[in-house]
Amino acid sequence: DTTLTPSLTNTSGCEAADFAGFPAGSIALMQRGTCAFGIKAANAQAAGAVGAIIFNNGTDGRTASFAGTLGAPLVTIPVVGTSFAAGVDLGTPTGTVARMFTNTESAIRQTWNVFAETATGNPDNVVMTGAHLDSVIAGAGVNDNGSGSAAILEVARQMKKAKPVNKVRFAWWGAEELGLLGSRHYVADLVANQPDEFAKIALYLNFDMVGSPNYVRFVYDGDNSAFPVGPGAAAGPEGSGAIEAAFHSYFAGQNLASAETAFSGRSDYGPFIEQGVPAGGLFTGAEGVKTAAEAAIFGGTAGVAYDVCYHQACDTLANVNMQAIDENSDAIAHLVLTYGFDTRSVNGTGTGHPVSPPGQEVPGSPSGSTSTTGGGLHDDHEHDVREAS
Template sequence: MRNFRRRGLFAASATALIMAAAAVSPVAAAPDPLAQAAAVKPDAVQRHLRALQKIAEAHGGTRASGTPGYAASRDYVVRQLRQAGYKPTVQEFQFPFFSENSLAAFAQLTPDAVTYEPTPLDGSSLGDFFTMEYSGSGDVTGTVRPVDVQIPPGAEPNSSTSGCEASDFAGFPAGAVALVQRGTCTFYDKAVNAQAAGAAAVILFNEGQPGRAEVLTGTLGAPDVTIPVIGTSHAIGVDLADPAGTTVRVRTDTTSDTRTTWNVLAETKKGSRDDIVMSGAHLDSVPVGAGINDNGSGSAALLELALKSNKLKLKNKLRFAWWGAEENNLLGSTHYVGALSEAESARIAMYLNYDMIGSPNHVYFIYDGDDSDATGAPAGPEGSAQIEKVLEKYFDRRGLPHKGTDFDGRSDYGPFIATGIPSGGLFTGAEGIKTAEEAALFGGTAGQAYDPCYHAPCDGTANINPTALKHNLAAMAFTAYTFGSAAELPGTRARKGARSFAAPADQHRPAR
């Protein structure tokens, strides 16, 4: 995760929707979705998770997009689908790949000897500096050259224009280390201008206003820079700027290039193509680990749900998607949605997202389709509230607690919401800290992360809570079969008009 929810006729109101979910439709005469869901077994999901773990172990410990481990994960999903009678589609696309291969080094040599602590490769804490995403590689010793810095900073953010214009580098000595301050333009613009001026490395330091003093983290957005680029705090930047002639060493070891990756898609033989109930999960891990909770859990559960669904006689077609490059900012789902025609988009009645559904210190989070908590991100498109109600219905029928969570843009529902497709899904928590109230309601340990191995090498098969996985799997199946059997789907009127795709806000765009 980029750091994140019946049966019968569906009426417009949530009350009528829940009543419909509790009674057999006289039109479809479908079995109880809860009974159908019981056929989707958590033991089979665990077998898929073990297979994904073995794939990672055989390919350098990772299943990240752009690596052989991801290609093997793709092949595993495709093979399983074909054996179940599907004709899966593999959708290829290009994306910017980045990996930090070993710990970076940064030290002031003169006038003082200071060694700065790097940020760990797994991002588990923040050091004195951060290797910017899409930084180049190199081991550089050179003199620091401040570039149009503003010390002290202005009263407002973005008062600094340091490095935004090529003219800022007039007279820049080739081989020097550019010291550039945050502000006005993107990190990418600053780094590209510095490289063009002959800089051997770039140190980006935070601008200095309240909220802009800590260690600078972020991305250059594209693999166009070949020299080391690191981010650091305002205080370190100020120290390096004076006196003139300060020397430093900067070393980064990265891979930054353009690679190919894939989405995998499949849909059931039965059901209307005009009313598609779509479910998705990202298949890729981060580079540092196997990604068994994030997001082998969602991918494996979705795979088993698909395998048990192809022979069902449902009114509405079920479509399943395993996304590539989610960890690179939702690129797989963004590519897919952006390539849809208006007619194809209008056929997708809803999108259900499953990203991290087995967190060890879990909460049963359901995406807040109606913004009932009136905080954070707004409600989803029309129909999202009804999705939330059906997901809640499963947990209510099992006597299990649940809690809303915002559509904060950190997972693959983002592109679907951006084009007006009703969305929902489940999530058991990532790096967030469980509260005492949540521990009292859901069990587990207050004061600890929902997933202590989030984006870390320890995210393996031991990092799965089997109870959370079991109930989320059943909730997924219950929801798919409820909407798959429904005579009318929520948001139908809204999607009859033309949809246009606007790319979701880039959570990792080059910041200013």
């Protein structure tokens, strides 16, 4: 089920039927797309593959070699990611011989989430905001996601001067890059063991990369007006559209343009919207390439990635745009404080989140939705964006 042509929607390796007639003892060659990498690898191993090569999808800027995550210790065979060109080379000739060697370790280890909340405020109406603490192995991750973590830390520090009507809870998530493990554990634990406490969460705000050097002010498309539900875009639970509108309104009030980006389910808001919690947030772009239209509106350089150091060793203190951090951190502070005093525009009653259907499919989730466009390793930063005034 691999076409060897550029595609955002191919389902290569996503179904067991793709491996009908697969010669056991061979290496499985699959194209990136639609389902999580772990699903492709598990299907390959079940078919008798001794290794798996997943090549990039060849479109939307995804052509180079890449590093992904299987989300968990799912398989014992080696799995590697490579470029679109390498995949075509391996897949086109007949009788191709490939050899794989990897030196890897897959194990369960302990990591931590860190929480802080205001001493005052209604505990039955909790405003949550979060950012992930970890980076990829390649580098320090100062933009991804030191920028979001630092921004909400400063908001938390300043909140000691306020006495909000609603309790405000800050979360710094562990192991996001490995499949949203920290936020998934938190949500699953509350839903299973303290459902009454989970019901008190009014909304969740996510801030993952807010200082990209060639940035755009992207706001999550909570009402699905720019990104209808489908591959790469999940439904925003009731109230999410109000959060999106509040961010756009804030930026407009500062004479700053903003644009929209999809709820792809590939950052820490994913587990929350899966359970029907209204969510929103900001994002300044990753390896996607800035268009000429975006450069005309937001400045910066067209034809260059929003963050040329995304998931690389060069994501250091030199890799953040301080103006982006200044503009976005002000927006973060404004929304957190606004909802700290009044959430009724989002949840109506001002107590807990609206009753939205839980368990919705979240395309792009590293846990393995069947309608993703990539799957794995923080792919939230690969989705399309559309402009908004």
